[in-house]
Amino acid sequence: MSSSSPATRNATLPVTFRPTRTRVILLTMGVAMFAVVAFVGLTLERLNTGERISFVFTGLLFLGVLLLLSRPKVVADDRGVTITNITGVRRLEWAEIVRVNLRPGDPWVFLDLSDGTSLPVLGIQPGVAREQAITDARALRALVDERAGHSAS
Structure with a gap:
């Protein structure tokens, strides 16, 4: 029998974890930077067409x-977990995940895998929202313990 909590047994899957505050900050800054650089490039009178295009690009x-x-x-x-990091996506079956780690000072969660390697999981990071990252890491750990048949450690 599984020793998972009622919250994890009744969790509705799929569930998505992402650093929402960090994402909002990055997207806001990206749009603002684009708007400012494009505005400057398009309004400076001394620039030729190529230079204006360079500013926009x-x-x-x-x-x-x-x-x-x-x-x-x-x-x-x-069926498992899909990890989307900055440039790559990796699909893992539940049985491939041995442990979910978020130690003090870690920039993000790491998964210990059954092949002896470790996989960084940038989707759960304590940088801006520490408590949310801890909550998400615990939820993912509970799912791994329940789905992969590991005992809670």
Whole structure:
């Protein structure tokens, strides 16, 4: 029998974990930076057309980088977990996850995997919202314990 709490047994899957505050800050800054750089590039009278286009593309580059940084998330469903980090996506079955770690000072959660490796999970990070990250890490740990058949450690 599973020793999971009623909250995890009745959890509705799929569930998504992501650093929402960090995402809002990054997207807001990206849009603001693009708007300012594009506005400056389009309103400076001494710039030729190529230079104006360069300003707009520079603003788009800033926005694109911040969009990539806001991408991380973790989606848990009945079959396993999908980890979306900055540039990659990895699908794990529940049995592949041995442990969910978020130690003091860690920038994000790490998953210990059955093949002996560790996988960073940028979708749960305590930088801006520490308490939310701890809550999310505990929820993911409870799901792993329940779904993968691990005993709580």
